Amino acid sequence: MLSVQGVHKSFGSIRAVRGVSFEVRPGQVVGLLGPNGAGKTTTIRMITGFLPPDDGRVMIGDLDVSRDSARARAKIGYLPESAPHYPEMKVREFIAHRAALFGVARQGRERAVGEAMERCQLGAVASRRVGVLSKGFKQRVGLAAAIVHGPSVLVLDEPTNGLDPTQVREARSLIKDLAKDRTLLFSSHVLSEVERVCDRVVMIAGGELRADGTPGDLVEKTSLTPVHVIECARTPDPLPILRKVEGVADAKLEALADEGWVRVRITPRAGHRDLREALAAAARGAGLAVRELSIDRPSLERLFAELIERPGAVGVGGGA
Amino acid sequence: MRGTLTIARRELASFFAIPLGWVAIALYLFLTGGVFSLMILNPSTAATMRPFFSVSAWLMLPVIPAISMRLFSEEFRSGTIEPLLTSPVSEAAIAVGKYLGALWFMLLMLAPTLAHVGVLAWVSTPAPDAGPIVAGYASLVLLGMLYLSIGLFISSLTSNQTLAFLGTLFAILLLLLATTLGADRLPEAMRPLVYAAALTPRIADFAKGVIDTSHIVFFASCSAWFVLLTIVTLQSRRWS
Numbered sequence: 001m002l003s004v005q006g007v008h009k010s011f012g013s014i015r016a017v018r019g020v021s022f023e024v025r026p027g028q029v030v031g032l033l034g035p036n037g038a039g040k041t042t043t044i045r046m047i048t049g050f051l052p053p054d055d056g057r058v059m060i061g062d063l064d065v066s067r068d069s070a071r072a073r074a075k076i077g078y079l080p081e082s083a084p085h086y087p088e089m090k091v092r093e094f095i096a097h098r099a100a101l102f103g104v105a106r107q108g109r110e111r112a113v114g115e116a117m118e119r120c121q122l123g124a125v126a127s128r129r130v131g132v133l134s135k136g137f138k139q140r141v142g143l144a145a146a147i148v149h150g151p152s153v154l155v156l157d158e159p160t161n162g163l164d165p166t167q168v169r170e171a172r173s174l175i176k177d178l179a180k181d182r183t184l185l186f187s188s189h190v191l192s193e194v195e196r197v198c199d200r201v202v203m204i205a206g207g208e209l210r211a212d213g214t215p216g217d218l219v220e221k222t223s224l225t226p227v228h229v230i231e232c233a234r235t236p237d238p239l240p241i242l243r244k245v246e247g248v249a250d251a252k253l254e255a256l257a258d259e260g261w262v263r264v265r266i267t268p269r270a271g272h273r274d275l276r277e278a279l280a281a282a283a284r285g286a287g288l289a290v291r292e293l294s295i296d297r298p299s300l301e302r303l304f305a306e307l308i309e310r311p312g313a314v315g316v317g318g319g320a
Numbered sequence: 321m322r323g324t325l326t327i328a329r330r331e332l333a334s335f336f337a338i339p340l341g342w343v344a345i346a347l348y349l350f351l352t353g354g355v356f357s358l359m360i361l362n363p364s365t366a367a368t369m370r371p372f373f374s375v376s377a378w379l380m381l382p383v384i385p386a387i388s389m390r391l392f393s394e395e396f397r398s399g400t401i402e403p404l405l406t407s408p409v410s411e412a413a414i415a416v417g418k419y420l421g422a423l424w425f426m427l428l429m430l431a432p433t434l435a436h437v438g439v440l441a442w443v444s445t446p447a448p449d450a451g452p453i454v455a456g457y458a459s460l461v462l463l464g465m466l467y468l469s470i471g472l473f474i475s476s477l478t479s480n481q482t483l484a485f486l487g488t489l490f491a492i493l494l495l496l497l498a499t500t501l502g503a504d505r506l507p508e509a510m511r512p513l514v515y516a517a518a519l520t521p522r523i524a525d526f527a528k529g530v531i532d533t534s535h536i537v538f539f540a541s542c543s544a545w546f547v548l549l550t551i552v553t554l555q556s557r558r559w560s
Contacts, residue, residue, distance in 0.1 A: 048406040049405075050405055050406050051558065070408040071408070073406055073407065078402075080399060084399035084400040085398075085400065086400060088338055089330075089333075089334075089337070097326065098407070100326040101323050101326055102407055103323075
């Protein structure tokens, strides 16, 4: 299990990370989400032992990454952002070098390298120099190098950054596959990616933890209200009709290209999450023709934007 | 120290995987070959390798910084220092491994010049005295060890290879000049200290065929000191 306990890190007067705490249980895939400069990479560097925290601690199982650093680091597989590599080395050679650094015994090394390469589908480029490969393949080489010693915790920093859409799809599928038998933490600022790959999301911004939970839970627990969208006839005037419905806080009209039709966005009052039936009944009673009625539920994207722009405005609790 | 030899092997292999390693060896062998043909293989002179050793000592001034400049600078520039420092090997193992790799490369660069000794022994009657030759090679290896350790330390301070090259070159020149030309301008009390750190009298002793244990201890301990400084620098980068 990976446990981050109240870590702080400052660089001079800049407080990059402020008291971030979260846990990742075995077998969980957790996305560390935040905008650029949020403190994701600094947090990851403290987890992997590259930087020591000023305060707090990081535990890998029962090992403190700062105090029992080498043993803790041996349990982590790490792919830094941009997958740094030695361009002059051949793919197999590079992965074998990483295996040797992580103490994979000589007799089992060949097999471990072969398995990591097979898992990351690198067979076709085994004898090519890493420096001449495409970005997608370099990323795979980095992933193979990160898993070659069989780590129980895998940490990936922006693993799909700079990849084209096809490569992103392949990388996501590979990450899901790698997550089957280990704890996986990966950072990203791409929300759709986190939603697709992760069991849980940890959001940080300004160096602080802002939210922690499953993507569904976060959206469900959020105090952001679901917006109701109605496409209806322009006449009779829909605003007075819809504003009369109990629970409606506000209604705004949007023009549509279709002649005679408008879109109304309705914000419910707190505690009124689903007004569809009441709105439909009111429209029917007033003879207002409705061609579409839907709820625009708060998305992870909306939640994320609120958390970044107005910290504390969104009531989402933490918890593994 | 786990990982030291793994890092040393990778470092050595990397010199031969890029043009820099081959160019350094080729230039060194070309220039020392010229010295051997023009100054040593001369029927009118005594059979001695002395000109080769003195020219080689000067050639090390640009060659060793060229070897050492990328040891850490390249890791910092490319970002490979991050996976290296997050692997379960110590800063000491990383610094010593890189130093050993560069040292092996330097020894491989010197090794072909043994052919010069063979040729000289073959064409000379009587054969050249073995003492000064062994001492000469010992001086080159010890001098190379010291220069490499200085280069290793300076490359751990910057991500710019050119800066690492120039920094090492100037540091070595400063060491040579300060302990020779500068010593006479210092106060009387400081002179013994500076003379003790001087390289040229020690190299001159080796050239005479004298292998003084104190000289070996001096070069080995100075080299160890710079490797230690490199380890401290790496640790301070992590903790800064």
